[in-house]
Amino acid sequence: MNTITANPSYKLELAASPHVHSRWSTKQAMWLVLAAILPMVISAVVFFGLYQLLIIIVSVGFCVGTEAAVKAVRKRKISIGDGSAVITGLLLALILPPNFSLSSTAIGAIVSIGIGKEIFGGLGYNIFNPALVGRAFLQAAFPVPMTTWSQPNYAVDSISSATPLSAIKFDKVSTELSNLFLGNVGGSLGETSAIAVLLGGIFLIVIGVVNWRVPVSMTLGVIIFGGIFWLLDPAIYPNPLFHIFAGGFLVGALFMATDWVTSPLYGKGMWIFGAGIALVLVLIRLFGGLPEGVMYSILFMNAFVPLINRYTKPRIFGKEK
Amino acid sequence: MKSKLGFVKEYTKGLWENNPVFKQVLGMCPTLAVTVSAINGIAMALATTFVLVFSSIIISSVRKLIPSQVRIASYILIIATFVTIVDLVMKAQFPDLSKSLGPYIPLIVVNCLILGRQEAFSSKNGVLRSALDALGMGTGFLIALFMLGGIREILGSRTLLGFQIMPDFYEPWLVMILPAGAFLTLGLMMAYFNSIAINMKKKETDKIIEQYKKSKAAKTIEAGA
Amino acid sequence: METTIIIAILTMGGLGFIFAGGLAFADKKLRVEENPLIAKVNDVLPGANCGACGRAGCYDFAVNVVEGTIGVNGCPVGGDETAREIAEILGVEAGSTTKMVPRILCRGGSSEAVTKMADYFGPLSCAAMDLVAGGDKLCYYGCLGGGDCVKACPFDAMIMNDDNIPEVIEELCTGCGICVSACPRDIIEMHPIDRQVFVFCKNLDDPKRAKEVCSVACIGCGICARKSDGGIEMVDNLAVINYDLLDESKIPFDKCRTHAIGYLNGREKHLEEVEAEEGN
Amino acid sequence: MSFLNKIKTFQGGVHPEEYKELTENLPFEIMPDPKRVIVPLSQHIGAPASVKVKKKDEVKKGQLLADQEGFISSPIYSPVSGKVVDVHLEPTASGFPQNSIVIDSIESEEEIRFEQLDPKTITAEEIRERVRLAGIVGQGGAAFPTYVKLTPPADKNIDCVILNGCECEPYLTRDYRFMLERSEDLITGLKLIMKALGVSKGAIGIEDNKPKAIEKLTKLCMNEENISVVSLKTKYPQGAEKMLIKAVLNREVPPGKLPLDVGVVIQNIGTALAINDAVCKGEPQITAALTVSGFGIKQPKNLIVKVGTPLSDVLDYCGGVKDNAAKVVVGGPMMGVAQYDFSAPVMKATSGILILTESEINAHEETPCLRCGKCIEVCPLNLTPTKLARYSQLEKLEEAEQLGITVCMECGTCAFVCPANIPLVQWIRLGKKRVLQIQRERKAS
Amino acid sequence: MQKETIIEKGIVISASGGRAKIMLDESGKCEECSAKLFCKPAGSKDAKILEVEDSLGVNTGDSVNIEIIGSDILKASVMLYGVPMIILILGILFGMSIFSGSSLKELCAFLFASGLTIVYAGILLVFNKIKPLKQNLPKIITVTKTVNDFPALGVF
Amino acid sequence: MELILIFFSAAIVNNFVLAYFLGICPFIGVSNKISSAFSMGLATTFVMVVAAIVTWLIYHMILVPFNLDFLQYVSFILVIASLVQFVEMFVKKVSQPLYRALGIFLPLITTNCAILGLALFIVLREYNFIEGIFYGVGAGVGFTLAITIMAGIREELELADIPKPLQGAPITLIVAGILALAFMGFSGLISV
Amino acid sequence: MKLVIKMLVTLTIVGVISGALLSEISGWAEPKIEAHRKAETEKAIFEVQPSAESYEVVDGIDFECYKVFDKNKEKTGYALTYSGSGFQGKIRLMIGMDNSLEKVLGLKVLEQVETPGLGTKITEDDFTNQFKGLSAVPGIDWVKGASPSKPNEIQAITGATISSKAVVSIMNDGIEKLRAVDGGKK
Ligand SMILES: Cc1cc2nc3c(=O)[nH]c(=O)nc-3n(C[C@H](O)[C@H](O)[C@H](O)COP(=O)(O)O)c2cc1C
Ligand SMILES: Cc1cc2nc3c(=O)[nH]c(=O)nc-3n(C[C@H](O)[C@H](O)[C@H](O)COP(=O)(O)O)c2cc1C
Ligand SMILES: Cc1cc2nc3c(=O)[nH]c(=O)nc-3n(C[C@H](O)[C@H](O)[C@H](O)COP(=O)(O)O)c2cc1C
Ligand SMILES: Cc1cc2nc3c(=O)[nH]c(=O)nc-3n(C[C@H](O)[C@H](O)[C@H](O)CO)c2cc1C
Ligand code: SF4
């Protein structure tokens, strides 16, 4: 038997097919998302000052630290290299108000990773978007600081410190679209400048990290639902474009609703998911007690993802309807 | 039949081993709803204990007279009667407390803990035993509600039983006194107690495994020698 | 006030009456009698609901015991003690049980079995490994070392030893047999706890290859079969023990080159015995 | 030919790096007979053939070694002249040992062949008989005895034969070389298949990354009315029969059904040529054409070798293996089988030997599933691989069954794209095996 | 919407003629349920026994998995709860408008609506061969362990 | 309009389970499978509506006229318990499979404080007959929504790698907590 | 049959005993509860009408309102309870008004279900004291983030603008209603 005399100069790999892999990897996707977030980080610092960098560092630091700690307690491999905790930290920081307290930021970061993610088993198993869980927790824990906005450094009109959304809701003051677009408005660190958000978001869509269906259906949904009310009474209800550029809509649509883990698996489901977010968002923005609803609408629809997945399974090839 | 527990044990088992909240997951609604502060938790637990003890006593003393088919119905009636009594007394004597416990006092009627104990214990045991069991479960409930209420109060309003115990610079976490905080706190507490139990079990297993390994090593050495 | 009391009494009495009527009606329709002994027996059972007794969980076992369709010693998990307690409740003799425990019939750990010139990459699970050219080892019949059995045991009664072969800790094992079905190579078998002699190999290769793939394989030489008067048979190059006919003293342990056949507690005991015999 | 305008394809799929340039311009070389051949008895789907020779027997090239055993089975002929050394278990490329006939070859010109038949006058019955006798099995990978496919049950109405010239697996160029080098024989082969089945419509499906082959065959088929050459989008797994039928005829083969249920028979290019050779040259199937490629082999080649040649001989013939070789695969990189040494023999349906290096394998660290949905997007059968794999891993077999685990054809597309690098196919295969086992038991009782 | 099923584990307690009685293994589920202490609907063990279709020929003691078509359960519960509820509500709304003059209009509306609901219940009782309610019995789909796989006890 | 607001308020904004902590036991106990959760939700909704109707009548037709306010709890619970018993019997008679699938959970409805809570809330908020019914439907739909979402999530979590101490009730509670956070977005949407 | 009778009897007896017991206890508790309720209202009235000594109910209107007198039996104004929607649910207020119904004398929040720690700030003195002596013509108004500049303005609570607004609008409604009644009576 010539077979067993193994040739010692080779140690081959024995694995199941397929034997080649695409360029995609978890790590690479996560770092691409990080790259896409960078413009927002820059705009945050430019608009609100260097202190914001501190918030970001604290947030990222505590996210990564919490993840490492949990993995250590569970005696699992420390998985911070995949970068997902860094994304969570960055996004959490970017949806906080400027000049937010660092200790509260740390609490938010711990909740994000601890309760939002690791409790479910870590990367890939969570039901809700971790960064949003963290923010929702903060919003519920510290409602006042969470709704206190400072004006960006380059604001044209610095009288009101409200965000465009709370301005229109509570004070009936509307904001110029061009200001919304450039970032001359109050708001969270990352959501002020639509350009910065779009830059990163479109990059992600183009290279295929992010599925285009969710952002598109969210935008269409907001245009339709928001548009209906606007047509009913343009004096009371803002126009759909305002909905799109104000508040966290763009960050939500491009970075948070698209999170792989917490969005539907199937194309059809993504449409439903996006439209659902848009509907809830418009309802909260127009009728709710809170000025902003992106976070809540995404979290709300996250809860429906398992149900959506269940009822949008595509037809198996060749199977009768 | 397992040998009868001692009277002391009958009481203490409800404190930890069979804690109605953490171990048996009973009576969740009042547990979550009223524990915005420690004092509320205590009041609720006391009210529940009162109902639990008295209905246990009544039920265990008349248990032989009630046909099993109307057992649960009679129990519910008896419990509801006691709950109404508690409610009326509270409203008359402690109007403030009664207000803050809100509509959760009447819900003691449907608290699974009470009905559960009657069905599982009082209907099968004598008066003294039942009373002890009820008292034990009530105490367990009290402990759980006090802990939960205490944690929520400390974090959510800086105080414990009305006294400020967190420093001024501590910003209270409002969320703790909201529904979400109740769910999260109870979930985490349960997980914590579970992990203690699991660790204890694991230690036992590990000990046996350790012994096994040692004895095997000894055997090998013997054989080698 | 007087009237209030009367109305209250009438209302409650009336409601109670109606309700009782309803229940009486319901009771007629869905009535089930229960023997009080059942509950008592159920109380002493371990409550693992493992099904090792072949009944639908502990409660059903209790029902069966009380009805006499299964012996009081029918619960392998509870063992003798439970049997005694049940017997006490029912007022019968307990009798004794023989515990069954799993035996791992492969000793080709990493130091004995020859490995392939390739490293397996993929999930560490015996069943999954088996699909990819049968894992790291050259032997197609031996333990894959992935520990599926260890993971499957609900009682943590198995560990992987230093040689990457599972071992059973009898103290923790309940004899449920779950590990048996977990093993894709059918290496684990349930045996009475006092059984000592086994053929620790499942290799069906011809002698030449068997020798090449593992230093403790049964190479199918057939010496043991020839000497043991039917206690051992050769089936497809493998010695198989027929315990009904086995006479332990006839087995030529020392003639088995690879020690594939031997005592449970290792080759040590077997060697001791050989020495003792030689001393005689 | 209007349908040429729109690129035909199916939904899903991927386009891995092709690396066909390594061998696509190298004509076939014929490798000399090896010193020793190992001929497994089961080189096809179905029952192993039954041995007709004994140890120490002298055999001639083309002599029957083992005969067909049952309907779905195939006879095996000696690839060389020589002496039977032994019949015993030997490792094979599948990773598991099989009973094999080991023959030491001797130099000899002697060869046994069938009588040559004229493709013009031959009857359908004769074609089927010759295909069966010659031991032809499908060259597309599954090694299904071809005569079975040519003998459809009477109640099935076959109306089209498709030749599968997709060769969608990366690296492999065997079918491509065949299409260029033996175009005429190929058409003859196709006509023989059509005749055997009594079908008037034939098509050759070729991916559009092989323009030369498309051009050459289109030219040849100019005046063949009922044969068309269909250009298909280059996308893996275009060559899978369900996908090919969808692309060419826009018919869908339902789960658990065969192509013949929708009136189609699909044959590989190599199979058509083997049929041609068996009929026109009287050759039994004793050679295999294969591509030896990858960045770990010194001289990539397209080869024609004798069935039973050990891989080590083939690799030596190609200059040997480089030091950075990490994986040896028999078959294509997407569906082939990894080897743990070089001892397995080439079989009738072996289509390639790949020596891959780390950089081609491009394996990343495994992480939990991110539910990115990429595997779902690319699965040509619209399955949900991530859940199938997870169900299988957690042994939730009923759930897996409901999600259609048995439909999966193990094409590997999902595992290829998965960013979490989960061995999806391995888990699915395991689950599938267990579910099929359950289903069999269910049927049995 | 694809076929939705519930899969339950259980052990066969008797089997004959294509039907089998299965005792459901509820231990896991009940573990978490707060009502476990007194959850013995209509007489303890009875409710945990399920009569199912048996196409596999199981034996007493086998562990089996049972499939219940979830969508049938949904249909049945809609027919038994959803429809009567709607009848009740519509009946009351209608009744309230009819008896709007009466001082006991609520009671009248309630009695009216109850009447309608009872009629519906009667219909269900009379035509009680309605498919999702009666047919599609749960079915055994897998035998996970047979009694004879390995004797748990030595026979000595 | 008022009725619709009452409905939405009970169903979403002030969800019985997530904001009022009523009916937590079945919420934790019966949320493993979507179809049983949904059916359970439907059954509860039905019982809620009937209970709303009957207890309203009892309260306004007997207790108030005779000044028997203090018999509220006792009479309500009796009525609810007998109702459930009756429903159980009927279901058993009409649909065996459904009874098998749900029967185990039916008693849970009796001891489910959401039903009694509903009856008491209706009294407390001084709803009229029709409002009471709509409140009941809303509460039932809200319960169904919460329990179905939870069932969906729990089916998904079966595939997750949840730390052992968290499995079962704890993770359910934590998910409920996050859900409650998400539902807070609706706060202030309707204040009825 | 015997069993059925036994069942009927048992449950009826339990019901009867329960009914009797409860009506006894209720007979004891009810007056006390009533007293508490009255004391509470009284306390609230005196709180919003600092100089009040006695009061009487205004009859014939569809909301609760009291005429309030000082120790000289002079009418000092009105105390009215009025309710409306807040951020999460009903808010019920006790509003003290002077005779002319142009000045607010005091405010007490009787019932509310606002978010603890946020909306509940409307019950705190910092907020309610703003209303003492506030002008109610043309109506009460609120400002945000700045000190009030007009005599009829109060400052809304940061983070609870909605609750503050709700209080103001409930008051405006109530006062409006009272004016309509009062005007008619005069
Ligand atoms: C059990 C079985 C029976 C088959 N029967 C037929 C048949 O009757 N006719 C036919 O044309 N193909 C038949 N096939 C062949 C398949 O259609 C298919 O061509 C073959 O399995 C090769 O598949 P491939 O796509 O993996 O290469 C059969 C395959 C199997 C596995
Ligand atoms: C994923 C997948 C990819 C395949 N790719 C090819 C291919 O590229 N070329 C080919 O001839 N057959 C391919 N096959 C096999 C075909 O499906 C089909 O079985 C074969 O063409 C039938 O012809 P045969 O019986 O002559 O082998 C593939 C099968 C699968 C499952
Ligand atoms: C958990 C939470 C509770 C809230 N509770 C109240 C409340 O009780 N009353 C209120 O007016 N607003 C409440 N809000 C609404 C916000 O604080 C709202 O943004 C605020 O009323 C308007 O902002 P501003 O007062 O800073 O302009 C709550 C918000 C959250 C997140
Ligand atoms: C496209 C994309 C979007 C992501 N968005 C978020 C996000 O919004 N919030 C977050 O915490 N993590 C986000 N992540 C990181 C990671 O997926 C997330 O933490 C998982 O939910 C962890 O299991 C994102 C990752 C990707 C690839
Ligand atoms: S699974 Fe564990 S307990 Fe059961 S037989 Fe095997 S070792 Fe023993």
Ligand code: SF4
């Ligand atoms: S399951 Fe079998 S092969 Fe795997 S480790 Fe256990 S004994 Fe070895």
Ligand code: SF4
């Ligand atoms: S291997 Fe199966 S599941 Fe994966 S893509 Fe191919 S057919 Fe789909």
Ligand code: SF4
């Ligand atoms: S491609 Fe991989 S990571 Fe993405 S959903 Fe599929 S299995 Fe999960």
Ligand code: FES
């Ligand atoms: S205590 Fe509320 S449902 Fe059990």
